[in-house]
Structures are given as structure tokens and as C-alpha cells.
Amino acid sequence: MTAVAVGLPDSAALRAEVTAVLEGFLDGKAGGAAKLRMPAEVIECLRDLAGGGKRLRPLLCVTGWQAAGGSGTPEAVVRVAASLEMFHAFCLIHDDVMDDSGSRRGSPTVHRRLALHHGQGRGTVAAERVGASCAILIGDLALAWSGELLHAAGLTPAQLDAVLPLVDDMRSEVMYGQYLDVTTAGRPTTDVDQALRIARYKTAKYTIERPLHIGAALAGATPAVHEALSAYALPVGEAFQLRDDLLGVFGTPEVTGKPVLDDLREGKHTVLAALALQRADRNQRRDLRALLGSPSLDETEAAHLREVLTATGARSEVENMIHTRRTQALRALDAAPFPPAAIAHLRHLTGSALARTS
Amino acid sequence: MTAVAVGLPDSAALRAEVTAVLEGFLDGKAGGAAKLRMPAEVIECLRDLAGGGKRLRPLLCVTGWQAAGGSGTPEAVVRVAASLEMFHAFCLIHDDVMDDSGSRRGSPTVHRRLALHHGQGRGTVAAERVGASCAILIGDLALAWSGELLHAAGLTPAQLDAVLPLVDDMRSEVMYGQYLDVTTAGRPTTDVDQALRIARYKTAKYTIERPLHIGAALAGATPAVHEALSAYALPVGEAFQLRDDLLGVFGTPEVTGKPVLDDLREGKHTVLAALALQRADRNQRRDLRALLGSPSLDETEAAHLREVLTATGARSEVENMIHTRRTQALRALDAAPFPPAAIAHLRHLTGSALARTS
Numbered sequence A, B: 001m002t003a004v005a006v007g008l009p010d011s012a013a014l015r016a017e018v019t020a021v022l023e024g025f026l027d028g029k030a031g032g033a034a035k036l037r038m039p040a041e042v043i044e045c046l047r048d049l050a051g052g053g054k055r056l057r058p059l060l061c062v063t064g065w066q067a068a069g070g071s072g073t074p075e076a077v078v079r080v081a082a083s084l085e086m087f088h089a090f091c092l093i094h095d096d097v098m099d100d101s102g103s104r105r106g107s108p109t110v111h112r113r114l115a116l117h118h119g120q121g122r123g124t125v126a127a128e129r130v131g132a133s134c135a136i137l138i139g140d141l142a143l144a145w146s147g148e149l150l151h152a153a154g155l156t157p158a159q160l161d162a163v164l165p166l167v168d169d170m171r172s173e174v175m176y177g178q179y180l181d182v183t184t185a186g187r188p189t190t191d192v193d194q195a196l197r198i199a200r201y202k203t204a205k206y207t208i209e210r211p212l213h214i215g216a217a218l219a220g221a222t223p224a225v226h227e228a229l230s231a232y233a234l235p236v237g238e239a240f241q242l243r244d245d246l247l248g249v250f251g252t253p254e255v256t257g258k259p260v261l262d263d264l265r266e267g268k269h270t271v272l273a274a275l276a277l278q279r280a281d282r283n284q285r286r287d288l289r290a291l292l293g294s295p296s297l298d299e300t301e302a303a304h305l306r307e308v309l310t311a312t313g314a315r316s317e318v319e320n321m322i323h324t325r326r327t328q329a330l331r332a333l334d335a336a337p338f339p340p341a342a343i344a345h346l347r348h349l350t351g352s353a354l355a356r357t358s
Helices: A011-035 A041-051 A056-067 A075-099 A110-117 A124-151 A157-184 A192-218 A223-250 A262-266 A271-279 A282-291 A299-311 A314-334 A340-354 B011-035 B041-051 B056-067 B075-099 B110-117 B124-151 B157-184 B192-218 B223-250 B262-266 B271-279 B282-291 B299-311 B314-334 B340-354
Strands: none
Touching: A011 A041, A011 A056, A011 A075, A011 A124, A041 A075, A041 A110, A041 A124, A056 A075, A056 A192, A056 A223, A056 A340, A075 A110, A075 A124, A075 A157, A075 A192, A075 B124, A110 A124, A124 A157, A124 B075, A124 B124, A124 B157, A157 A192, A157 B124, A157 B157, A192 A223, A192 A271, A223 A262, A223 A271, A223 A299, A223 A314, A223 A340, A271 A282, A271 A299, A271 A314, A282 A299, A299 A314, A314 A340, B011 B041, B011 B056, B011 B075, B011 B124, B041 B075, B041 B110, B041 B124, B056 B075, B056 B192, B056 B223, B056 B340, B075 B110, B075 B124, B075 B157, B075 B192, B110 B124, B124 B157, B157 B192, B192 B223, B192 B271, B223 B262, B223 B271, B223 B299, B223 B314, B223 B340, B271 B282, B271 B299, B271 B314, B282 B299, B299 B314, B314 B340
16 A cells, blocks of 8 residues: 555556546446435545546556557556556555544545544444445445456456456455554564565555556566566565655655654554564663554654664665665566566656655 | 345255355465465455355356256356355455444354454454454455456356446445445434335345346346346345344344344334334334434333334335235246246245245
């Protein structure tokens, strides 16, 4: 669920096309919903959420198409790319319910908005329950509709056959990653492998590798192309998540737009936390255990935690890991059997995404 | 989400086949999950849930196949039928989170089970939150995997093409129905049409019509067959839900296996409640408003509510509505262009399901 800065050369046009597909799809659903006397808020929430975002996954999907030799951006490829964005809306809505987040992309989250909307005549607890239930169902609809967008994309039987198993894998992978994330939160351990596994499933595969694979499969990619995409995507995706972990702790809230204490208060099982616990002396370990995941963490305690994360060497080790992965990804591109334009896109993405400050 | 008694002639064999498909699928997932070091509980919860149930939707799917002239029960049809059962597991898991139900099919619900499983070292609130998050994610996986079972069922491109839009509609319909159900709960009104709409979407279409349509589409059904299936399915499905509403209020807990106060405490916007509110005098209306949806409702108050629901004539009017719909469904069968065996199956189902006591 990591947000990354993107700047592919022709990305503005593609973003506009993806937005047009999503709006057209939701307009159709709005018409159907009105006939069924369904509350308009269902569509409005999805329209607002799907209207935003950096469109990273759609951009990667089209880059995968081009990497496998596809030319231009045919309508069907754009529609598949848009289906990934609807799937992402599903992920965000359920994620926000699970974390009970208050805001997303500068607006109230879906469950908060609907708790307010349906709050009249209900007590606080009942309103929160209705808000969460509505958000679970709107997320379910977004998941179902991401399938519908894919099914109606106008693919050939061969394309559908190639893409469906990859979409199925992507769904399971991000859900597995989230499951590990949710069940380990609040009690980080020294297990760096487990933390990397979470990063791989919930970010590297979901955000980078599978969108590339899906686009490539539409162009009938060979196994060699799929492997070369993975060789690039997995290190770069892990590096994204590692950068995100650092920004969540050391970032400037004015730049990241994210309350800087949230990550520490949640006490997610990150590589940063695992390395710090490994390297801490007795006093440091005691402080990490007491403060990581403390819901009442204040600014002073957070400042102390940052000192410990730095003093143990965990922070600089994570920077090293990002550097290693960036080098690995760029080397994979050197050897990749993609057309030069696709390689240039991916190289550009790597640079802008890993050096980001938000 | 209505449970109904079923007794199709050759149903035992089909139930066993569906169970075998689901077990085989989950065995495969368990192997994969172990390799990824995913907690075994994810698969175990689905195995336990998908192992139970009356298999109504799979039975109807195969009946739809036969109604449209399909013969026997080919492997691919059984696999599609099994995918409906995995989808149903998704519905039940999210439904139980939304209602915060404690038990399902005689066992703790998924979110309760996982709150306990992950509760060690966490406070009650944190454990409940983790349990709910895990259940949301396992429900998401069940939804994704229902798609995977369908995609890998071995259908021809023409079959896949015919079935995907129906599956997409089924998903949206039950989610819409649940959305109306959740947002109207606790404040029933006199709007009988709205209550019938909820029954139609969350039960009649989801439980009866779409499984029949999906099976029929696999056999290349004509529009006339689809229409004849709807003419049967919608009245019988509404009648199912109306019967369920009556059993939820007047049923014997020892027979229904359901705490008899739950429905009254939730104050769902049912046809029964809407009719009672329409027909109530001032005192009765006051009591209905005060007691329907009261979380602290006791046995004495429940007994009074039952008296009011009976005295207003709402109870007998719902019985009339069930009778009318049963007659309508049976007449639709008289005119239906199905093979005699399929008609006999559907006739048998109508009788046993609408006369049920649990």
C-alpha cells in the first residue's frame, strides 16, 4: 500500500484515459443503482477514491505491455490497467477499516464518511458499526467490479486465459501480505526475513511485479520476459517499501502528508524495527519493546525512538538495503530483453521512486 | 443469507463432489501457504466453513444446467458449483463481522475464533480488532478464490463468456442487498417495497435465481430458459426470505438453532416489520418503535412484540404473501420449457423449502 512518486514520460495521457474508463464504468453503475433505488453514496465514495491516486499500477501495466513488445496503448490494455486501479480502491477501503484510519488522500476515509452519513438517530458505537459495515461492502463491490472491468475489457480468449491466473495470484499475494502485516502489528520481533516477506507480498509483488506481468501477458510475453520483469520488480518493490518505512518514521509530515507518529504507534513489524531489535543493547531493547506500538506514544517518546533506531545502526542499514536493491534492479534492466523505451521508463521510475521524500 | 432445507433427488452425490473440489482446492492453497510461511489458520477457517452447509446454491446450479438441457453433471459444472459455495463462504464471513455474530453452523465465527487465536499479549479491544481484520482478509480471500475456482474450472471460452457477466451480476446484487440491509437495520419503516427489495437482492436473486442462471448458461441456455428460471426463482426466493423472517421471530430456537431474540434485537427492516408498522394503532406503533432494534430486548418484551406483530395482522399477511409466491412459482414451472426431471427437482425444492421449520 505504499505511495510512490511516478514520472513516466507519457504518463499524463494514460492517467487521463484510465480516469475516463473508471468514470464511464461508475456512471453505468450509478444508472443501474438509481434504478434499483440503491443509495447514491456507494458510487460517490468509489468515484471520489478512484478519481485520485498516482495511477502507478496502471502505468506499470502499460509498461509491462510495452516491455513484452506491445505497441501503443490499445483500449483493452487501458481497461485492464483501470481494473487494477479499481482493485487498489478495494485494498485501500478495507485497509482503512482494518487500521481505523481517519483520512486518505486528504479526505475522510470511506468508513468515517459513512458513519457520519448514517449517524443520524444512532449512537456513536452504532454509527461506527454501520460505517465500518458499509465500507466493508463498498470494498467488496470494488473487488467484484475490478473483476467486471477485466471481464469486459474486450480481451481475446487467449489474453483472458493468460491474464486471469496472474490477477488471481496478485489478489492472493496482497491479501497474504496484509494478513501477515495485521497479525504481526504491535509486536515486532527480530525476524528480518518475516519483515521482508511482508514487504515482498504487500508491496513488491502487488504494486510492481504483478502489474508489469499482467501488462506483459496481454502482449503474449515469453517466460523469459516474465522472469526479467521479476528480476527488476522484486528488488525495486522491496526498496520502495523500505523507503516508505523510513519516511513513516523519519519523514516530514508536511511533505509526506502523513501524521508521523502513526507508524510508530501501530508498531508494524518492519525491517527497520526488526534490525533495531536485533542490534539493540539491553536498555535500547527495553525502550523499543515499551514504545513501538504504544497507542499513546507522544512526541518526546517518538523522538527517543528515532534516536534508538538511528543509534542501533538500523536506519543506516535500511539505507544500505535500499541502495543494494536499487543497484540490483538497475543491473537487471541492463540485461533485460525489453525494447529500449520500456527500459528507459523503468529506469526513470526507479530513480524518482527511490529518492522520493513523500 | 437464508438457510433453507433442501432435498433434491440425487443431492447426496453432488454434495460429496462439491466438497471434494473445495477440499482439493484448499489442499493446494495450504501447500502454497506453507511455502510462503503463511499461518495455517487461514486455510483451516475456510476448510471448516466450506466443509459445512446444505450446498443449496451448487444444487441449484446443477439443476439450472439440467433445466437448460445439459445432461449429467460434468466436472466443469461441479467446479463452477463449488465456486458458488466458496463465494458463499465469503458472504458468511463478512456478514458475521458486520453483525458481530458469535456463532455460525454451531462453531465460533471466524472473527471470534481469530480474536482468540491472536489474543495472547493483546488487550480485549486490540484482540477484537485483529480478529475482525483477519476475518475481513479471509473473506476477501474467499471472494478472490471463488473467482479462481471459476477461472480454473475448465470451461470453454464460450462458457466462460456466458457465465462471467452472470457471476458479476450475482456479486453486485448480493452486496447491494446487504448494503440496504445494513443501512436500514435498527430503524425499520412502513416501506414494504424497500423490504421486498432487500429480500429480492440478498436472497431471491443471490440464493435462487443466479445459481440457476449460471448453471443454465453453461449449457448454452436461450433467453427464454433464463426468463422461465427467473419466473420461478424470484417468487420462490422472496417466499424463502419471508419464511426466514417469520422463523426468526416466531421459530423455536431448538429447531432453528438460532437465538430467537437476535432478529428482533437487530431490528432488521423486514416485510413483517414494515407491515406491522403500517397497520399498528398508536400504542402498537409506539411499542414497535421502542422495542424493534432494542439491543437489550428481554424475553417479556419479545413476547409482547410477537403479540403486536400478530395482532396487527402482519404475521398472517406475510403467510399470505408466502402462499401467493409459492403458487406463482409453481405456475411458472407448469409453463416452463425445462425437461421433466428439472421441473420435478424444482417442485420438490419449493415444497420442502417453504414448509420448513428451521
